[in-house]
Amino acid sequence: MTTVGKLLRERNIIFVTLACCLVFYLINPRLLSLDNLSAISRQIVPIGLIALGQFFVVVSGNIDLSMGMASVLFAIVLGVFFGMTGGVELGLLAVVASSLALGFFNGVMVAKLKLPAFIVTLSVLFMAQGLSGLIIPRGQQIFLMGGFFSYVGSETFLGIYLSFWFLVALFGLAYVVYNHTRIGTCIIAIGNSEENAKLAGINIDRVKIGIFMFSGLCSGFAGVMLSTRMGFVQPGLDGNGLLLDGIAAIIIGGTLILGGRGTIGGAFWGLLFIGLVNNALNLLNVEDVWHQVFKGLVILAALGANWILWQSREATAH
């Protein structure tokens, strides 16, 4: 196979994203203006955090459905502490502690009680949703103003939002952990074959619990970022939309939904793709009700074309 063909196959999401950029640009050049790209970079931060946490969970052969609603819950936790103390330090501490605890709960249920991750995290999703409504009754909201929120929400460094820098740094860290420490190797091994990973002496339970604690922590971060971007918190925030965007991003980025295969770089491109599509549909004044339909179609078209190309290449290769 030629180098170009190999690049197309393994880095196809780059081409899909660039092709979408071109199409959007032809429709409306403003989409690729510096201002708008900057806006996209801020919009994708919560999705990106969820995608990153979800990435490790999915590669290990599991799924964490609780991430979206949990991030809403953690945003509310932050808001409540902010309302009580007027500061964020205690709130941030509470978010980190409770998000790790939630992840630990998910992990123990999956690793020790051998419950399917789908069921455990689906239950936790509902519990998080319920607790959010319990803390702040529906229809009410807490406004988050001042220092921390405007700083993280709108301050820039080298022309790029701090929140995006944070996301990039976290992806960079994840890249190193995934590719250059034994944690990454263990996660891939477990995702391929738990039995074989166990035979190799890997402590599967510990790895799984760790993965879920990380995805919990990512939900916590996503909640914080959500609150800084919105400037308020309420239980009606669309946590599940975030979750699905995050899952879509990593799958588009080439992560196998069945586990065992995926790259951090691919996940990041998938995230850019999702961010771009979300933003374009907003900017092109697509009616809200059609927004999701179009998003589905764009994803289907992009991946479908890709899949068909890939298959025809496979066929000619043999």
Place this chain on the structure above:
Amino acid sequence: MTHRIDMTGIGKSFFATRALDDVDFSCVAGEVHALVGLNGAGKSTLMKVLGGAIERDQGRIEMDGRDVAITGPADARAIGVAMIHQEYSLIDELTVYDNIFLGRELHRKGTPFLNKAEMARRVRAELKRFGLSLDPGRLVRDLNSGEKQIVEIMRALMSEAWLIVMDEPTSALSEGDKERLFHFIRRMKSEGVAIIYISHHMPEIFGIAERVTVMRDGRIVLSERTTDTTEEAVISSMSGSELDDFVKPHKAAEGEILLSVRNVSKTATYHDVSFDLRQGEILMLTGLRGCGAPELAKTVFGLDDGYRGDIAYRDVRLKPGRGPAAAVRDGMGLVTENRDTNGILAPLSVRDNIALPFLEKSLSFGLIDNTRIERLVDRAIRDTSAKTSSPSQEIRFLSGGNKQKICFSRWLDRDLELLVLLEPTRGIDVHAKADIYRIIEELAERGVGLLILSYEIDEVVMLADRVITFYEGRSISEYVHPHFDKDRMLADIAGTGPEQAA
């Protein structure tokens, strides 16, 4: 010092099945100890006990005269026991060196970062020492089975194990790779490694092993030095001679033409093949792997729509792409060669596995008639003499031969007219083989047409009414019972038959 392992009085049961019964087994460093037995004899179970994959019910394991507790794979490894599994234990999506160092990765000094260069270097050096060349950075999923085997062996070699268990290590290897493996083994022996070698290839065993132990029905029936026994003694202790009892009755198939295949071709698979199959006839297709015959057989069952030419069944032309569901409705059946992936539904019970294709026929008022299913299941188990502790047992706990019988039993109801079999006796023991042949004969007597693909020439000659040989997608010649010429058939499928000279 010279290590040794002594297992004494080992016992293990699965449900009602006694898999190991009071087994004594020893192995000494610097020796190859061959472990022999038919499928289901207990040799794999015994080795799993030693490797910590399953826990024994009774008995003790001693290393160098001291009791050792083996309750998990980590315990076995800690005392220097390494397993090379029959099913590959590698991780497809990781590189060769990642796999070899899995669970004991090398790190850059004082950091949590993997030292990939050093891992790759060590693997390359070790491969070189054994005269092998394989890029340690390749993903295992891109390797062929011979190369995967090499990685498995290298992993054991590099894990500082002194006892290596190999479960039929040559089954997937080419002749060249086998020679290389024996070279390995002799080398390891000279370096004080003990090897337990599970196999039933007598020349291999008598070529490299110092000791041979035979298991049957979970017990040791023979244990000798290879210099003190013979191949014949080992074989006769493995089994009786069930196969000799089976003699094909002579008959001429004069039934109606059931299936008619005319000028069927599929690009790069099979070319211009024509044949008829009559009711009650056993037609066997044979060739080498890659000869196109299994694909053709699957096409007949409706699993493929990308062919040209005509296939008529009971004088009706079959539409390409009609699918297996239509085939089953028409009275066709299929038993695939990949029993475990395509044949059975592993987590379901024996009963559900049998009942699956009958569900549509067992409806009363749109609901499944359970009494009818029960009757069917009981009869199926009886007719195939499958051994299962109960119909509700999960099928994955059965031995290969018994799983295969269950796969067969699905098709034994009287609506069956054509049965397609792919390698019907692959990987099953002699006893089960004889049962399978009996079932095939009974089906033929009942008027069912059988289209069978087999790569075993002795099986073909013994079972068939008619044989068609294949070579590279073309049908070479046809032989009718009793005019079978084994040497000519072998020449056909090797591409050197008289018809192929031109």
